[in-house]
Amino acid sequence: MDPELIKDCVHCGFCLPTCPTYVLWGEEMDSPRGRIHLMKQHVEGTPITPEMAGHFDACLGCMACVTACPSGVRYDRLIEQTRAEVEREHVREPEDRALRALVFSLFPYPRRLRALRLPLRLSERLRERIAPRLARINPSLAAMAELAPKGVARVRLPPLVRAQGPRRAVVGMLTGCVQGEFFPQVNAATARVLALEGCDVVIPPGQGCCGALSLHSGQEAQALRFARRTIAAFERAGVDTVVVNAAGCGSTMKDYAEILEGEPGWAARARAIRVLDVTEFLAELGPVAERHPLPISVAYHDACHLAHAQGVRAQPRALLTGVPGLTIREIAESSICCGSAGTYNLFQPRAAGELGERKAAHVVATGADVLVSANPGCTMQITAALRRLGEKEIPVAHTVQILDASLRGVQVGVPG
Structure with a gap:
């Protein structure tokens, strides 16, 4: 946790009505201001207690407080640093450890997510019957079953989708993990729209996870590994502009240079790649297709x-x-x-x-x-x-x- 970033908070309270957990519970320690106070206690020598970890875990990392803050507090960086610190210092209960191990061994890996399709299809049919039982046994497993999207059809995208009409740009496209495996139709639509607007769309095979889920949950080493791999994949593809259609992925990729600041060579390579949300890119490009x-x-x-x-x-x-x-x-x-x-x-x-x-x-x-x-x-x-x-x-x-x-x-x- 960066003490200098912590000092930026003047405890004005503008963040309170924008924070989802404060809106739900009205608890000061479950607001950005309260969590920054706990961060300050830790950097001053207080160990991370289970109660402190609980308040940090309860944060969604939604960044609404960043938008609302008049002092420009980098709560986004603070909560990422804090979560990494929690994972290093805090000993979680066995059930919590097992759940987190399961999630981070599955969700950032597209092939493993693909293997989940059959059990997810089964859970879709049995959802109404099994959800109440799962909720009693483990609410997280019940949530996993409940969130499963309905019948997902496999969509295969070629490594290059050619522009329709005169070529106006060449871009890389991130396919993502959850997006690519659970919502492949979104990736297909993204490639079609970009092509219809005059873009050659380069889709590197085997690009993998960008690291967003890991970064936002304190899995720092895994996040950095995925970030380096993603940068290298688009470098090999020969593109310097990458279009992203998943908000969390785009947010993380735009921060690659910052999260890789401890590795100057990789940070420089990250800065050489321009990352844009697909809507941001299309608005900047301007429409030509009817x-x-x-x-x-x-x-x-x-x-x-x-x-x-x-x-x-x-x-x-x-x-x-x-x-x-x-x-x-x-x-x-x-x-x-x-x-x-x-x-x-x-x-x-x-x-x-x-x-x-x-x-x-x-x-x-x-x-x-x-x-x-x-x-x-x-x-x-x-x-x-x-x-x-x-x-x-x-x-x-x-x-x-x-x-x-x-x-x-x-x-x-x-x-x-």
């Missing part, structure tokens, strides 16, 4: 690591507004996290469940035909919450899927 009308209303969900960590809010809305016939309906409390937060909904399922249902109720209140989300974790989290609330399931699409439908002149499914 948009066909989509007469639908969409509720746009601000993924935390897109809106707060990357500051990308206007670009997705501008792209959606550019689709003829489409209307955007804003979601109440849009800056409050849905509770997904990478692995948070697995490690803190009760708090995540409360936040998910809060977000789902606000989505339903918009009356929109489709929910648009920029992160696979958010998509799974809100879909599961809607199901728990007994609401009619609302189709969920990524921004690029809406653009893809408009560019190709096909309709987006609306529930009957």
Whole structure:
């Protein structure tokens, strides 16, 4: 934990109403200000107690406080450093250790995630019967079963998708772990949209995990290993611009130079690669392909690591507004996290469940035909919450899927 970053906090309290856990519980130590106070205690010599670790674990890392802070406190860096410190010093209970070992041996590895498809399909059929039993045995396992997306069809992308019409740019594309294995249709739509807008899209095979899930959970060594591998994969592909369609991945990749600062050579290589969210890139590139009308209303969900960590809010809305016939309906409390937060909904399922249902109720209140989300974790989290609330399931699409439908002149499914 960097003492100089801790000193930047003047304890003004502007972060309090933006913090999801403070909104839920009203507990000072479960606010950014309170957690920074605990960080200060630790750097001054207080060991990390189980209670302190619990307050740090309860943080979603949503970065809403970074947006709200008038003093520019780098809470994002502080919580990442703190979580790494917790993993080094704090001895977790055996059940917690086993769960974390399971998650970090599966989710950052696309091939292992692929092997989960059969049991996830089974859990989909048995969900209503097994969820209550699992919840009694282990809430985290119940959450894992509940979050499983419905029937996932394998999509194979070639290493190069050629531009349609005159070539305007050459970009690399991150396929991601959860995105690539659970939402491959989003990657396919991303490649099509970029190609239709005049881009050669380079998709390095075997690129693996970017390290986001590991970094956000204090698994520092694993995160750095994945970061180096990702940089090398895109260097070999010969691209210096990488487009990302998952908010958490984009946020982490934009911070590669900072998280690799202890390895100057790798930090320099990270700085040589420009990382952009797909909506950020498309807004900057400008449209050339014809948009066909989509007469639908969409509720746009601000993924935390897109809106707060990357500051990308206007670009997705501008792209959606550019689709003829489409209307955007804003979601109440849009800056409050849905509770997904990478692995948070697995490690803190009760708090995540409360936040998910809060977000789902606000989505339903918009009356929109489709929910648009920029992160696979958010998509799974809100879909599961809607199901728990007994609401009619609302189709969920990524921004690029809406653009893809408009560019190709096909309709987006609306529930009957």
